[in-house]
Amino acid sequence: MHDTYALYIREMLIFKKNIRTSIGRSLIFPLVLILLLGNLGSTIRNLPAAVVNYDNGVASINFMNALESSGEISITSITNQHTALQMLANGDVAFVLVIPPGFSAASASKPNLVVYIDSSSPIASASAIAALEQTAQSFGAKLATQNIASRTGNSQAQPPSAASGALQANNAPSFSMYTNYTYGASESYKDFLIAGIVIMVTAFGSMWSGGISLLTDRQFGNLKTFLVTPINRMSILFSKMASGITQSMISGFIALGVGILDGGIVAGGAMGWIWIIVFMFLSAFGFSGIATILGARINKIEVFSLIGMAITMPMWFLSGAFLPTSTLPNFMQPFSIYNPMTYAVDAVRDVMLKGFISAANLLFYSTILIVFGAVMAVLSYIAFKQTMG
Amino acid sequence: MSEYAIEVYDLVKKFNDLTAVDGITLKISKGEIFGLLGPNGAGKSTTINILLHLLEPTSGKALVGGYDIVKHSREVKKLIGLVPQETVVEPELTAEANLRLFGRLYELPEDEIERKISELLKLAELSEFRYKLAGTFSGGMQRRLAVVKALIHDPSILILDEPTVGLDVQNRTALWNLLKKINRERGVTILLTTQYLEEADMLCNRIAIIDHGKIKALGTPAQLKQSISKGFIIEIFAEQKYTKDIIALIKRKFRLESSVSGDRITVNVSEDPVDFLGKVSSELEKEKLPIVSISMHMPTLDDVFLKITGSSIRDTANNEVVSPTMRLRGR
Numbered sequence: 001m002h003d004t005y006a007l008y009i010r011e012m013l014i015f016k017k018n019i020r021t022s023i024g025r026s027l028i029f030p031l032v033l034i035l036l037l038g039n040l041g042s043t044i045r046n047l048p049a050a051v052v053n054y055d056n057g058v059a060s061i062n063f064m065n066a067l068e069s070s071g072e073i074s075i076t077s078i079t080n081q082h083t084a085l086q087m088l089a090n091g092d093v094a095f096v097l098v099i100p101p102g103f104s105a106a107s108a109s110k111p112n113l114v115v116y117i118d119s120s121s122p123i124a125s126a127s128a129i130a131a132l133e134q135t136a137q138s139f140g141a142k143l144a145t146q147n148i149a150s151r152t153g154n155s156q157a158q159p160p161s162a163a164s165g166a167l168q169a170n171n172a173p174s175f176s177m178y179t180n181y182t183y184g185a186s187e188s189y190k191d192f193l194i195a196g197i198v199i200m201v202t203a204f205g206s207m208w209s210g211g212i213s214l215l216t217d218r219q220f221g222n223l224k225t226f227l228v229t230p231i232n233r234m235s236i237l238f239s240k241m242a243s244g245i246t247q248s249m250i251s252g253f254i255a256l257g258v259g260i261l262d263g264g265i266v267a268g269g270a271m272g273w274i275w276i277i278v279f280m281f282l283s284a285f286g287f288s289g290i291a292t293i294l295g296a297r298i299n300k301i302e303v304f305s306l307i308g309m310a311i312t313m314p315m316w317f318l319s320g321a322f323l324p325t326s327t328l329p330n331f332m333q334p335f336s337i338y339n340p341m342t343y344a345v346d347a348v349r350d351v352m353l354k355g356f357i358s359a360a361n362l363l364f365y366s367t368i369l370i371v372f373g374a375v376m377a378v379l380s381y382i383a384f385k386q387t388m389g
Numbered sequence: 390m391s392e393y394a395i396e397v398y399d400l401v402k403k404f405n406d407l408t409a410v411d412g413i414t415l416k417i418s419k420g421e422i423f424g425l426l427g428p429n430g431a432g433k434s435t436t437i438n439i440l441l442h443l444l445e446p447t448s449g450k451a452l453v454g455g456y457d458i459v460k461h462s463r464e465v466k467k468l469i470g471l472v473p474q475e476t477v478v479e480p481e482l483t484a485e486a487n488l489r490l491f492g493r494l495y496e497l498p499e500d501e502i503e504r505k506i507s508e509l510l511k512l513a514e515l516s517e518f519r520y521k522l523a524g525t526f527s528g529g530m531q532r533r534l535a536v537v538k539a540l541i542h543d544p545s546i547l548i549l550d551e552p553t554v555g556l557d558v559q560n561r562t563a564l565w566n567l568l569k570k571i572n573r574e575r576g577v578t579i580l581l582t583t584q585y586l587e588e589a590d591m592l593c594n595r596i597a598i599i600d601h602g603k604i605k606a607l608g609t610p611a612q613l614k615q616s617i618s619k620g621f622i623i624e625i626f627a628e629q630k631y632t633k634d635i636i637a638l639i640k641r642k643f644r645l646e647s648s649v650s651g652d653r654i655t656v657n658v659s660e661d662p663v664d665f666l667g668k669v670s671s672e673l674e675k676e677k678l679p680i681v682s683i684s685m686h687m688p689t690l691d692d693v694f695l696k697i698t699g700s701s702i703r704d705t706a707n708n709e710v711v712s713p714t715m716r717l718r719g720r
Contacts, residue, residue: 221477225471
């Protein structure tokens, strides 16, 4: 214990010495991703859209002009719904709007507008929905926002009925629109992204800090000087994991700070912060285990980086940090289910966007992450014992 | 307690089919400065790593301060201070933090660590650099810090692996003086490995010449040199096609045995060699045997090494550098 502490202090002193580089490194990712990617949704211009106008009345033309006048959407008129849907399938357009016959008629009950949205691109669909809503509102529609995602208690899982191609109006006297969001409490992609980035930065931070320092210590011979002292050899492993976790949690908080300064929210309040810390810790713990396994076995920093990247990059993409995992193609879905990072991201996203996390989910997510961490810790213990013991 | 600081009996270490240490037996007395001299890959570092229990011996036995290194490795570790081959200080920590870390790893009380830091920095003449980062130190300063770092727990044995590799003459001498001072004033037994003959000659009380994992010779530097020749050594370089004739001539005219290694002929001369060099060169001239050079000197450890291993330590060390070119030429 005493040895672990002494070595931990050493790691942290080195970290402190390099604080500017370390902070800089942990700032770059969240800054780039949250500021650039997170704000991408609000700057979309000329989103391609196909409109199938079966009405051709004055009101429908006006509706299309209004939709286009914001500059966000660029409309192609298609006469045939089948062709328009083909374009959507090919990714040529972000959504298809079908204006049914009778829209321009001055009757009390207008027919429903039907919208087909490409749900694989949350940024595009969010801004399309925003533009449609705005236009519909100016045409006197009563907007009812229906939040499918938070009602089902799982922020990432269910694509709204938009996936099957609907932005359905109901049978209200004047026409109205229901908007179904893919995720959480807000339509902003930024909020969706922040949770993913925070976990990503935390997990990968522990990958690089603990593992690389184990490797360089061996390369430069420092490890030898520790091994000839009468310490318990495992204290070297423990100190590496502990310092890796500390450093990566600092990075994670910096990422969270960047996100919040950029307008992100933690809907869960004080309790939410506690859960965020818990899940950051659990993912940092598991990944510091992976890092020490690699660090104990690999002798070259280049190889470490390569293998580290090969492990972390797919885990990151498959965790739903960027896009809802439901948007992944079918063959990738199992990978995201068996990816422990998915659950950390889900947990933090629940807390940040929905403001709560159900007891069942909490138990489920934390059990998976604790098992993941425990398995990695045992494996790194074995790897360390084989190569150092 | 044993009268020896280190005892090694028939130590063998095999890495798969490579035998790095091949039955070494040696005893190092307390208070000695003992040198393991040999080229790269001779088995010096492996021997040391076994003593430190960083490697398990394949067979054989070693005792440090009377403790078996395998059974009582914890006690052994407290007796030994190590200065590894690489300059190992923590470059991102201050001199003080470097020493404090190891004080803590040896579980010394904090107030004693404080006292030792001042004492050791003074010994290494680094007191004024106490709060400076070790990474900003020169190579010599880092090496001195590494040496005193190994003394933080008052070990009775200091083991140094190639302590002066990469140091300039001035720093090398300073380090030798520091080691002599540690040995003299603190009674610390010093075991060092080196491939520098002059280092072994200047610093060590006794030397073991080690090659291919075996001890080839053991004794004081003077004993080893005398074992070659009590007088002088004549060294003749000539083209290889003439070496046979030159050796024959020297045997015929002077009744002296010579040995040859490549283009180098060495002759041990025990009697008073007044103008001996002149006589030899005039005889060679008479016989029309061309030579490249001829010289005479007191025996050195290099001569000892040459005799024992059949090649100069410098040749052996150079082999690694030369071989890639040779391979290229071979193609």
